[in-house]
Amino acid sequence: MLQFLITVLTVISFTTGENPAFQVTLNNIGLQYGKHVVAGWIQDRLSLITFPDISGDIIGVHYTLSGIRIIKCDFPEPSVEFYPNATGLKTSTIGLSVALNGSWETRFGLIHDGGAFNMAVFNVDVTSVMKLGKNPDGHLSVTYVNCDAKAREVQMDFYGGASWIFRPFLKYFKGNVLAAIETHICPNVEEFIVKMESHLQALNVSVIVDSLVSLDLNLTNSPVVDSTSLTLPLKGEFYSIRNPKEPPFVARPFTLPKQRSYMLSMGLSDFMVNSASYAYYSNQVFTMFIEDYMIPPTCHVRLNTSCMGPYIPQLPQLFPGLLMRLEVYARGVPMFSFQPDSVELGIPLAIKAFAIQPNTTLTPLFKLHVVANVSGDAWIGGGRLRASVMMDNFTLSLAMSEVGPFKTTPLEKLLQSGLKMMVLPTINKILGQGVVLPRMKNVELMNSELKVEQGFIAIVSDFEVLTTDEGFD
Numbered sequence: 001m002l003q004f005l006i007t008v009l010t011v012i013s014f015t016t017g018e019n020p021a022f023q024v025t026l027n028n029i030g031l032q033y034g035k036h037v038v039a040g041w042i043q044d045r046l047s048l049i050t051f052p053d054i055s056g057d058i059i060g061v062h063y064t065l066s067g068i069r070i071i072k073c074d075f076p077e078p079s080v081e082f083y084p085n086a087t088g089l090k091t092s093t094i095g096l097s098v099a100l101n102g103s104w105e106t107r108f109g110l111i112h113d114g115g116a117f118n119m120a121v122f123n124v125d126v127t128s129v130m131k132l133g134k135n136p137d138g139h140l141s142v143t144y145v146n147c148d149a150k151a152r153e154v155q156m157d158f159y160g161g162a163s164w165i166f167r168p169f170l171k172y173f174k175g176n177v178l179a180a181i182e183t184h185i186c187p188n189v190e191e192f193i194v195k196m197e198s199h200l201q202a203l204n205v206s207v208i209v210d211s212l213v214s215l216d217l218n219l220t221n222s223p224v225v226d227s228t229s230l231t232l233p234l235k236g237e238f239y240s241i242r243n244p245k246e247p248p249f250v251a252r253p254f255t256l257p258k259q260r261s262y263m264l265s266m267g268l269s270d271f272m273v274n275s276a277s278y279a280y281y282s283n284q285v286f287t288m289f290i291e292d293y294m295i296p297p298t299c300h301v302r303l304n305t306s307c308m309g310p311y312i313p314q315l316p317q318l319f320p321g322l323l324m325r326l327e328v329y330a331r332g333v334p335m336f337s338f339q340p341d342s343v344e345l346g347i348p349l350a351i352k353a354f355a356i357q358p359n360t361t362l363t364p365l366f367k368l369h370v371v372a373n374v375s376g377d378a379w380i381g382g383g384r385l386r387a388s389v390m391m392d393n394f395t396l397s398l399a400m401s402e403v404g405p406f407k408t409t410p411l412e413k414l415l416q417s418g419l420k421m422m423v424l425p426t427i428n429k430i431l432g433q434g435v436v437l438p439r440m441k442n443v444e445l446m447n448s449e450l451k452v453e454q455g456f457i458a459i460v461s462d463f464e465v466l467t468t469d470e471g472f473d
């Protein structure tokens with residue numbers, strides 16, 4: 001038996017292929033809040049619903065009820081629950097009542113008659129199940145599974161014409177009308193689900209982040225529904241727009257802890273962040289030039305060959321009195337690693353140094369390899385994502401030299417203290433001010449909290465829907 005289970009699990013883990021780098025879980029309180037918003041939205045739009053005409057025959061009299069409009073609707077808050085049996089959602093509305101009016105018309109042989117009517121339908125119950133799934137291209141899909149509608153009671157009043165003729169037949173009429181209403185409800189529910197599905201399919205699962213990178217938010221596996229939550233396993237991979245290619249590392253699986261007291265839980269794996277780092281690295285954005293004028297005047301170490309004597313003794317002799325230019329670039333992908341309560345970042349850099357000749361020609365001097373390891377903490381405060389970092393390790397080695405060998409230790413000490421005293425405090429000031437959390441079009445995150453776990457960052461949050469105007473019209 002155990003052998004069998006292991007075989008099954010192995011097969012599953014191979015067929016699912018990619019691991020999601022981004023997981024979003026909607027918890028029950030999030031579902032209930034979302035339902036509340038949607039119920040209000042439906043209530044607002046009920047008056048716009050048009051009903052098809054109802055017609056039939058009673059004892060040889062052909063009748064038509066037309067122009068049926070909702071005058072008043074008592075729409076009880078529906079209930080919505082996660083429905084693991086169908087990997088979806090089950091909704092039910094119990095005890096809906098509607099007041100309607102319209103026109104009636106009868107034909108009995110050559111005799112035509114007509115007038116107006118008022119109708120009240122009570123105790124309408126509607127239960128429906130929809131299934132959530134994944135389309136081959138990774139879109140979330142929603143499909144109609146079943147629906148059951150029951151209308152239990154109707155009261156009707158006819159006015160105008162020879163409406164008194166109807167009264168004896170009202171009880172037959174009621175049966176027909178209730179049946180007509182019942183058969184119209186579920187096709188409407190199905191149509192609503194079909195519209196929702198076409199909206200989902202029209203969503204772009206690849207989001208443009210900026211001019212350089214895009215983010216794939218494909219589903220990698222089917223949504224997971226249990227009795228308390230719905231989880232979407234998303235690809236969460238950044239790509240360079242100009243040069244999209246897979247990075248030389250893969251996403252590892254992670255399990256988002258259950259956090260039922262928040263509406264949403266999100267998990268971002270280190271793969272997601274590193275794929276962004278890789279995409280920017282492929283665009284060569286991690287390159288900068290440093291020249292003497294960029295160094296504060298108060299600093300007595302200048303980018304001038306004559307000042308380099310204490311660090312590179314041969315430089316003032318070979319190229320006296322020349323200004324220098326440094327080209328600093330990432331020579332590998334800056335890699336993040338998430339540890340419990342700490343983010344570590346390793347940045348492999350190269351520094352190329354040039355002397356600027358009086359005729360502006362650049363003469364290469366030497367090339368250094370640098371590994372900078374920083375670690376930091378990230379948190380959410382005042383609605384902003386904030387962080388602080390410190391330097392863990394900074395090592396320098398000589399990769400190439402046009403001016404002969406020299407010891408790198410004095411230079412390493414100089415750069416280390418420069419980074420610690422000037423660069424890091426500036427970075428920490430900026431990180432401490434933080435960035436506003438990304439905001440989706442109509443949804444604002446609130447009460448967000450962040451925790452760094454082994455291999456991923458977990459964010460729990462509540463949310464608020466700002467407008468629902470662009471719903472499923």
Ligand SMILES: *[C@@H]1O[C@H](CO)[C@@H](O)[C@H](O)[C@H]1NC(C)=O
Nearest residue numbers: 081082083084085086090227
């Ligand atoms: C789910 O399915 C199982 C077995 O098919 C059934 O016993 C159970 O009653 C179902 N649960 C619900 C809530 O429908």
Ligand SMILES: *[C@@H]1O[C@H](CO)[C@@H](O)[C@H](O)[C@H]1NC(C)=O
Nearest residue numbers: 067069071101102103116117
């Ligand atoms: C239905 O009610 C509305 C509002 O009360 C009224 O304007 C309309 O004329 C009524 N329709 C019929 C056919 O009586």
Ligand SMILES: *[C@@H]1O[C@H](CO)[C@@H](O)[C@H](O)[C@H]1NC(C)=O
Nearest residue numbers: 202204205206207208214215
């Ligand atoms: C979706 O985004 C991609 C780029 O990520 C773009 O090329 C495509 O045109 C977009 N599709 C739609 C329908 O907006």
Ligand SMILES: *[C@@H]1O[C@H](CO)[C@@H](O)[C@H](O)[C@H]1NC(C)=O
Nearest residue numbers: 018137138205206216218220
């Ligand atoms: C969605 O994901 C699949 C593999 O998971 C990939 O082949 C496909 O290109 C992705 N589509 C988009 C639009 O990102």
Ligand SMILES: *[C@@H]1O[C@H](CO)[C@@H](O)[C@H](O)[C@H]1NC(C)=O
Nearest residue numbers: 304305306307320321322323
């Ligand atoms: C470099 O420094 C030396 C000595 O301090 C100075 O004489 C020289 O003018 C400087 N070179 C430039 C281009 O500023």
Ligand SMILES: *[C@@H]1O[C@H](CO)[C@@H](O)[C@H](O)[C@H]1NC(C)=O
Nearest residue numbers: 335345346347348371372373
């Ligand atoms: C420092 O960063 C480098 C480059 O990313 C990495 O290979 C190395 O493991 C890191 N060292 C430590 C001590 O974190």
Ligand SMILES: *[C@@H]1O[C@H](CO)[C@@H](O)[C@H](O)[C@H]1NC(C)=O
Nearest residue numbers: 356357358359360361362363
């Ligand atoms: C610029 O000056 C350097 C050193 O004097 C010389 O080697 C180089 O050929 C000069 N370049 C040009 C374009 O004049």
Ligand SMILES: *[C@@H]1O[C@H](CO)[C@@H](O)[C@H](O)[C@H]1NC(C)=O
Nearest residue numbers: 371373391392393394395396
């Ligand atoms: C930096 O890394 C080197 C080699 O990986 C190690 O020997 C050294 O102790 C580290 N220094 C610090 C301050 O962690």
